[in-house]
Amino acid sequence: MPFGVMPLPTFITNTRIKSKISVTFNVGDFIGTVSVNNIKHLAYTDVVLWEKSSGKRYSYRHIMRPRRHLIPHELRTFICTSHHRTRYIRISWDRDKNRISLLFSMKGDDARPDCSAAFISHFSEEGISEAVHVVPNPSMRRCRASYQIALPLHGSVNVTLPSNEIQAAEDSDGMGFVDLRRAYLLFRSRDEFVTGMGMVGGKKVVFRIETSSNDTVNADKFNANALFVDGDMTPLPPIRITHMRGLLQRWNIQDTDGMVDLVFTPISDYARTLSLFIFRTRYHTIYGMFEGTLLTKDGEKISFKQLSGIAKHSLLRL
Numbered sequence: 001m002p003f004g005v006m007p008l009p010t011f012i013t014n015t016r017i018k019s020k021i022s023v024t025f026n027v028g029d030f031i032g033t034v035s036v037n038n039i040k041h042l043a044y045t046d047v048v049l050w051e052k053s054s055g056k057r058y059s060y061r062h063i064m065r066p067r068r069h070l071i072p073h074e075l076r077t078f079i080c081t082s083h084h085r086t087r088y089i090r091i092s093w094d095r096d097k098n099r100i101s102l103l104f105s106m107k108g109d110d111a112r113p114d115c116s117a118a119f120i121s122h123f124s125e126e127g128i129s130e131a132v133h134v135v136p137n138p139s140m141r142r143c144r145a146s147y148q149i150a151l152p153l154h155g156s157v158n159v160t161l162p163s164n165e166i167q168a169a170e171d172s173d174g175m176g177f178v179d180l181r182r183a184y185l186l187f188r189s190r191d192e193f194v195t196g197m198g199m200v201g202g203k204k205v206v207f208r209i210e211t212s213s214n215d216t217v218n219a220d221k222f223n224a225n226a227l228f229v230d231g232d233m234t235p236l237p238p239i240r241i242t243h244m245r246g247l248l249q250r251w252n253i254q255d256t257d258g259m260v261d262l263v264f265t266p267i268s269d270y271a272r273t274l275s276l277f278i279f280r281t282r283y284h285t286i287y288g289m290f291e292g293t294l295l296t297k298d299g300e301k302i303s304f305k306q307l308s309g310i311a312k313h314s315l316l317r318l
Contacts, residue, residue: 017182019071021080021091023102024195024310025119025176028169029053030157031287031308034089034104036080038070045082045089047104048270049115049157050287051167052308057287058115058159059270060106062087071180075147078180091178098122100151102176113162119155119176127152127204129231133224136216137184144183144214150197150206150228151176177206189213189316192241194253194264196290196309200302203230207294209239209253209260227294227302234297236260247284247313253292262292264311283314 022035032049043064050057062084064070071080079092086107093100100123105116121128128151136143153176159167175197190213197206206228216222219238227234239260243251251264266288273282290307 017184019180019182021071021178021180023091023176023178024197025102025117025153025174026197026308027117027119027153027155027157027174027176028172029167030117030169031310033285033310033312034091034102036071036082036089036091043070044274045087046272046285047087047089047106047115048285049117050268051159055268055287057268057270058106058112060087060112060115061272063274075180093123095123098124100149100178102153102155108160108162114160115158117155117157119153121151121153121176125152127231129228129233131226131233133226135214135222135224136218137214138217142184144181146179146181146224148180148208148224148226149176149178150204150231150233151178152204175204175206177208179208183214189314191312191314191316193312194241194251194262194290194309195311196262196307198304198307200304200307203302205229205294205302205304205307207236209236209241211239211241227296229296229300229302232296234295236294247286251311259295260292262290262294264309265289265291266311281314281316283312286311286313 019038022033024033029052030049031052035046037044045062047060072078077094082089088105090103100121102119108114131148133146134143153174157169177195193210195208209225223238225236225239227236236259237255237257239255241253248266248269253262266286268287270285287310290309291305294302
């Protein structure tokens with residue numbers, strides 16, 4: 001029972017469960033993230049992508065009315081959609097059909113171009129890996145659960161500028177990371193995530209590292225940090241993320257076991273604030289480069305100097 005012995009009905013306690021699905025992709029000359037957030041009384045989507053060669057950023061947001069089943073519970077077959085005449089997102093998978101797909105189409109305006117993408121992957125492909133994490137909150141009476149997929153992607157991205165010039169990555173191969181989570185959140189929550197992905201020494205490398213005000217008191221036993229190398233998953237220990245000179249300066253990402261020693265250098269930041277009555281969130285989505293070393297469970301050292309990735313920093317008040 002997430003609220004101790006208080007005999008509250010589930011329709012009240014379930015309002016504290018917040019759900020989210022995000023897809024981070026690195027395909028061709030584009031890297032970005034698509035997220036759908038459902039916090040019961042509010043739902044919103046974000047699409048942010050960068051052109052890696054120039055550092056140009058394109059960002060789109062849409063606030064929706066709450067929908068009861070915006071993010072489904074089923075993991076065998078799954079579909080999450082956001083429909084709007086200027087914003088369309090569809091994330092889906094079907095294990096029986098051996099298919100995972102991401103589609104989005106964003107209508108531009110005076111400040112932003114039209115943007116669309118279509119990616120596909122298959123559960124049978126080499127290099128795909130899945131992980132499930134259940135992490136108790138500090139109170140030990142609540143928890144958060146996440147389902148992660150690191151996977152190869154194939155598809156295209158198209159950005160149509162006001163001058164009708166088209167920037168595109170057509171029929172390109174790349175990598176992606178899917179994170180589906182549900183959590184009982186504190187009334188004030190802070191979260192930081194870093195996600196890196198790319199080819200290192202001919203191997204597909206994806207990692208997700210996070211720290212939060214909702215972290216358990218026993219982080220050595222319960223955490224959601226993971227490294228994926230050619231589809232083989234390595235659980236990582238609790239990790240400390242610091243940025244003493246600010247979010248847009250160098251981030252240090254280290255553990256005490258010698259498995260993680262990374263530096264993240266920000267290149268471009270997307271910062272937004274959303275306020276509605278007592279709800280307020282402030283978050284940063286930052287594109288940058290990783291440098292450092294990761295150690296697999298077999299003792300293999302993965303070292304790199306320029307690995308693309310995205311960091312997120314958020315403050316949430318419910």
